[in-house]
Amino acid sequence: MGAVPTLLLVIVLAFFLVHSVPGGPFDSERVLPPEIEQVLLERYDLDDPVPVQLAKYLGNLLKGDFGPSYRSTLNVNQIIAQRFPASLAIGGLAMTLALAAGLMLGTWAALRHNSRLDRVVTGLAMTGISIPIFVVAPALVLIFAVYLNWLPAGWTVSPGPAKYVLPVVALALPQIAYITRLTRASMIDVLQSGYVRTARAQGLGTAAIVRHHALKPALLPVVSYLGPAIAGILTGSVVIESVFGIPGLGEGFVTAAFNRDYLQVMGIVVLYAALVVLLNLLADVLYGLLDPRVRYE
Amino acid sequence: MSQAILEVDSLTIAYDGKPVVDGLTFEVAPAEAVGLVGESGSGKTQTALALMGLLPATAHVRGSATLGGEKLLGRAEAELDALRARRIAMVFQDPSLALNPYLRIGKQLRLILERHGIADGATATRRALDALASVGLPDPDRQARAFPHQLSGGMRQRVMIAAALIGEPDLLIADEPTTALDVTVQAQILALLEEVRKQTALLLITHDLGVVAGHCERMLVLEHGRLVESGPTERVFAAPAHAHTEALIAAHPHLDKAPALSRPAAEELLTLDGIRVSYRAHGSRLKAVNGVELALKKGETVAIVGESGSGKSSLVRAVLGLVPADAGRLCFLGEELSHEVSARETATRRELQMVFQDPLGSLNPQMRVASIVAEPLDVHEPGLSGTDRRRKVVNRLEQVGLDASFVERFPHELSGGQAQRVAIARALVLAPSVLVCDEALAALDGSVREQVLNVLKDVQANTGLAILFISHDLGVVRTLCHRVLVMYLGRIVELADNDVLFSSPLHPYTRALLDAVPVADPTAERPPVLGGEVPSPLSPPAGCAFHPRCPQAVEDCRQHAPGLRRVGATDVACLRASEYLAKA
Ligand code: SF4
Numbered sequence: 075m076g077a078v079p080t081l082l083l084v085i086v087l088a089f090f091l092v093h094s095v096p097g098g099p100f101d102s103e104r105v106l107p108p109e110i111e112q113v114l115l116e117r118y119d120l121d122d123p124v125p126v127q128l129a130k131y132l133g134n135l136l137k138g139d140f141g142p143s144y145r146s147t148l149n150v151n152q153i154i155a156q157r158f159p160a161s162l163a164i165g166g167l168a169m170t171l172a173l174a175a176g177l178m179l180g181t182w183a184a185l186r187h188n189s190r191l192d193r194v195v196t197g198l199a200m201t202g203i204s205i206p207i208f209v210v211a212p213a214l215v216l217i218f219a220v221y222l223n224w225l226p227a228g229w230t231v232s233p234g235p236a237k238y239v240l241p242v243v244a245l246a247l248p249q250i251a252y253i254t255r256l257t258r259a260s261m262i263d264v265l266q267s268g269y270v271r272t273a274r275a276q277g278l279g280t281a282a283i284v285r286h287h288a289l290k291p292a293l294l295p296v297v298s299y300l301g302p303a304i305a306g307i308l309t310g311s312v313v314i315e316s317v318f319g320i321p322g323l324g325e326g327f328v329t330a331a332f333n334r335d336y337l338q339v340m341g342i343v344v345l346y347a348a349l350v351v352l353l354n355l356l357a358d359v360l361y362g363l364l365d366p367r368v369r370y371e
Numbered sequence: 372m373s374q375a376i377l378e379v380d381s382l383t384i385a386y387d388g389k390p391v392v393d394g395l396t397f398e399v400a401p402a403e404a405v406g407l408v409g410e411s412g413s414g415k416t417q418t419a420l421a422l423m424g425l426l427p428a429t430a431h432v433r434g435s436a437t438l439g440g441e442k443l444l445g446r447a448e449a450e451l452d453a454l455r456a457r458r459i460a461m462v463f464q465d466p467s468l469a470l471n472p473y474l475r476i477g478k479q480l481r482l483i484l485e486r487h488g489i490a491d492g493a494t495a496t497r498r499a500l501d502a503l504a505s506v507g508l509p510d511p512d513r514q515a516r517a518f519p520h521q522l523s524g525g526m527r528q529r530v531m532i533a534a535a536l537i538g539e540p541d542l543l544i545a546d547e548p549t550t551a552l553d554v555t556v557q558a559q560i561l562a563l564l565e566e567v568r569k570q571t572a573l574l575l576i577t578h579d580l581g582v583v584a585g586h587c588e589r590m591l592v593l594e595h596g597r598l599v600e601s602g603p604t605e606r607v608f609a610a611p612a613h614a615h616t617e618a619l620i621a622a623h624p625h626l627d628k629a630p631a632l633s634r635p636a637a638e639e640l641l642t643l644d645g646i647r648v649s650y651r652a653h654g655s656r657l658k659a660v661n662g663v664e665l666a667l668k669k670g671e672t673v674a675i676v677g678e679s680g681s682g683k684s685s686l687v688r689a690v691l692g693l694v695p696a697d698a699g700r701l702c703f704l705g706e707e708l709s710h711e712v713s714a715r716e717t718a719t720r721r722e723l724q725m726v727f728q729d730p731l732g733s734l735n736p737q738m739r740v741a742s743i744v745a746e747p748l749d750v751h752e753p754g755l756s757g758t759d760r761r762r763k764v765v766n767r768l769e770q771v772g773l774d775a776s777f778v779e780r781f782p783h784e785l786s787g788g789q790a791q792r793v794a795i796a797r798a799l800v801l802a803p804s805v806l807v808c809d810e811a812l813a814a815l816d817g818s819v820r821e822q823v824l825n826v827l828k829d830v831q832a833n834t835g836l837a838i839l840f841i842s843h844d845l846g847v848v849r850t851l852c853h854r855v856l857v858m859y860l861g862r863i864v865e866l867a868d869n870d871v872l873f874s875s876p877l878h879p880y881t882r883a884l885l886d887a888v889p890v891a892d893p894t895a896e897r898p899p900v901l902g903g904e905v906p907s908p909l910s911p912p913a914g915c916a917f918h919p920r921c922p923q924a925v926e927d928c929r930q931h932a933p934g935l936r937r938v939g940a941t942d943v944a945c946l947r948a949s950e951y952l953a954k955a
Pocket of ligand 1: 878879880915916917918919921922923924925928933944945946947948
């Protein structure tokens, strides 16, 4: 229920942050004549004090209007509509990959707790968490696109699905690492519980124990992590889209920020914040579905 | 006994070269019930886990064990899986940990049937319902759809037994199956196991000799992993051959033996008048304590007895101000006490101290014993000089039977009994007038419990300490307490002197509690078991709250709630109490 106030707070903070950055949308190397700049500022209400601008912006948001772009002939709604599909595809695939691989690797390591394989997986996961995405992405490009020439390095050069591979993997890697660690830790915990011991005493066997008894409780920490995971993917996509030249929202965000295109920056911030809030809500609902004790209290 | 179903030969279990079970040899015949007894650490549970193949990889197991010709030790997990549930099954101690909280009860049973190819689909569902009905679960249809946390402890243990029996095993191992349960429920579960015995052999692991005496044909006594005695239960109880067996039998509570107790003074220290405590739960009010009166005298110990939901813990917490009473008066030496501990005078706060059940859990693991015991002094007497502080700490430790060498130790270097004595020393360091003990001896084994009991008695004789003593163990209550207060659903149902209560209990609930105590005598007659469970305090029955379970209930009991009144030498809340007194 805290969703709406959270969202509002994010919007207000972002609005002031964006406007506190030095420079303005119409500053460039060539200085505009003051009269023309004045006309432009008035046209976009940029001559109002920032709180007034914010009020107007919020009013428009309520009507579903993200406002104009200062640099493009399209308005922000149109820009988002144009750029969202690519980001959604990359982010959605990365999230799916992260969950599938993380759950599998984590469970695998937990079942072989303290074996060499467990240590290898844990070590790799640790590495995956500590290497920042702006190092991972270029490294992947160097290895698989430049040296091995297996996969395309950029977005525009290849029309086929191969272009998705590197960006999705690069974006998913840190999340795979994190989810692997989470799953491993919670699975080890669950496997040592009294009820798993009971299930062993009932002769259910490892596969059935994991599937029926252990998976649900072991998933709970991962479900709680869904919100932070989507936030990680969204921030990661800003880097990934720039590195691979993908015309998505992340890249649009970076360009808009350089250009002081306030409303486009804001539009993307609002959309991302809404996504994060939404996924957190979804995680709460899922958690309740998985844990009967939460459901009944 | 030539065709034994279980044969164990020279079973040895060791960790890091240290044996916890040492050369154990025994047999169990088909449909026989064998009791495996010993104190904690004697290797009982390790033996059970070894037979089930559930020991951790760090355990070194030697010897052999066969079940109907099938080897049990050293086999591959997959081969063991085929034997488990179908040939050998186990019921664990704490049903709240042994059932999966995320799965419906019915599903947990169906998984066993499906996995072992016993039944599937609708047949499995029906078999699961039958199994639940056969262990006395009311309304199996509904319970099958329930999650474990929606069931009471007793019901959960019934489910565990149903799950263990659903594959029709030849041998059922029950590891302390009733230790985590209330006394009347314990009696019900033991009666259920008695029924089960017709289908399977039973290896019953317990520390309670009364349980063995009542339910096993033969018994094995373990001490430090070694079998010190075995034989038919009646013979062992009549003429124990080993000193340890004798000690165990002697340590078992004898409710008929009148204890030697110091005499309390006439002065009333603490008075409770119409104390009520309630909590908000699920949108309604849960009345945990519903009008309790009591006057605790100097040098007196009053036991508070009752099962879960009786309100005994809420009552003592209200006395200490840890949960505020919402009505009533609490007086200490005639001065009214505030209901909130934070609003009480520092001077009175130090007069009331408490000892909890779990000694290790209540001691800070990072502090040495000296600092742990001195902690209350630092709060209440900050000006104390270093030598005075040390002297007080050492005095208290000596009072509870620990010498000065203990001050440097950390909690993990203490045994359970020593840790509990440190906790008592800390509670006593301010020389309080009243000590509240909430199941303070429950975690301790027989001999250690005896020591701590004597410590409490000594301190009381020397200082006139008054004690409020919550316990489910009526044997301990019998040896320690001057008066006994029995609670049921937030009310006092009976309050009487120790001797009066144990020799002629008047309230039917008190009698049921006394009857439910397992007697360490195989030849004793077993009284009938009280049925039902304590109803939810959220919706207590009308009239006498005990009437749905009371064997003596009459029509009147449904309408009129009996108040506490004097009958003979007893305060009792039962409409028919005077009839019983006349008969007694
Ligand atoms: S009042 Fe009636 S129901 Fe209650 S204890 Fe007495 S006889 Fe039983």
